[in-house]
Amino acid sequence: MVTPGWFAPVLAALVIGLWLALRRTDTSMVALLWAGAAIAVVALFVTPHFLDEAPQLVTESDGAPLAKALLRWAAAGVPLLVLCFLEGVVWRRRVAEAGAALLAYGLAAQLLPTDALAWASALAAIALFQARRERAGAIAAWTAIALGWAAAPFGQWLGAALESLVGTPILLFDLPSPFEAALHLLPAVATLAIVRFERFSHGWQSLASHWLALPLGLVVLHIFYRQLFAIETMTRFIDLGMAERTIWQAILLGFGWIAARGAGRFAGDPRAAAALACASLAHFAIYSSWWHNPMTAAQAVGSTPVANLFFTAFAVAIAAGLLLRHWVPERLRPHCNALVMILATLGAIALLRQAFGGSTPHDVPLGQTEDLLRSLIGIVMALAFLWIGSRLGERSWRVGSLAVMLIALVKVFAFDAAGLSGLLRIASFAALGASLIGLGWFYTRQLKATATS
Known part of the structure; x- marks a missing residue:
């Protein structure tokens, strides 16, 4: 090659610019831009320098020389950026916007530390939404990147949550760190809370994405909240689990x-x-x-x-x-x-x-005493529900009181009485009979009052 490999995207952009200078009709300009954009992107990806630049998109690495990397990614994005203004077909313009946004992210990844990339994508989406919300393609691309950064910590939290559904306690080291939550989850929450996508050309309704921020925001809050109790061992889980x-x-x-x-x-x-x-x-x-x-x-x-x-x-x-x-x-x-x-x-x-x-x-x-008191609690609660139902005038409370009383009666006859003998059995049946008489009198009185009213 006459030029070094890393220069291919730049050369493609220069050739495109020359063609545009010679042929300036609108149709040919847009067509050449799409062809040039494809050539520039392919040139960016197939040259050996991309292997040094790609790790920078998701992690820290030595990478390629900064100046060359910035020039390559910027040159590949220029045709798509121009298409954002010249393309008249809506869906094609959305594709150009998304492509330009993704290449802008690649450019930023060569320059910024990895921990800043999620927030950079989120802030870019939010800023563009506030300034030019019709650029839905770019906003969607940057929102998707912010959500992508949230995937790993959210997956870790979700794995721990699913295990807890079968009885495995969540200990502190099972969750993402507060550092990960702040750098990778919070940007996605901020983006979803602010950005809303307007109606597309196919007539889709506006997506109220701010409500999608609620469950993800609760995940972030849960991660930070668990730090307060710092339950790292089963001993602390026994002592603090119920409070937490x-x-x-x-x-x-x-x-x-x-x-x-x-x-x-x-x-x-x-x-x-x-x-x-x-x-x-x-x-x-x-x-x-x-x-x-x-x-x-x-x-x-x-x-x-x-x-x-x-x-x-x-x-x-x-x-x-x-x-x-x-x-x-x-x-x-x-x-x-x-x-x-x-x-x-x-x-x-x-x-x-x-x-x-x-x-x-x-x-x-x-113990036996506690077991008998459980039956008494059932009777007392049934009377309380009947009183509430009469005060509120709601039939569901009265039906509930009868159901609780029936359960208490079954327990007394089938279980409690079997374990008693002599005077204790006589006393239990006497107390139960008095309770039933009182309940019947009260319920009859309420029915008469309802009929009178």
């Missing part, structure tokens, strides 16, 4: 409340609020009620009766159920009432278990 989960559930519910009310330029959205409340409830159900329930697994809840993590965790879950009543369609509200009744009953049983078992109830076996 309960506070996170409260945070999710708090964001749901903010989403319902709206914040800044974002209007309130009950659907987003309901999704966050459901996420809080799902977290409670999967982890604190199933895999790491202190009644069945080694988890510390505190030694003080009532004022302990059992009370806090169930209070947050019940609050989520009550708030869901306002954020879901009216036809689903009876289901929310049923959920609240289930949580309240289980919460009362959990507080009873802590009163007998202490900070780690799993270590203390269930």
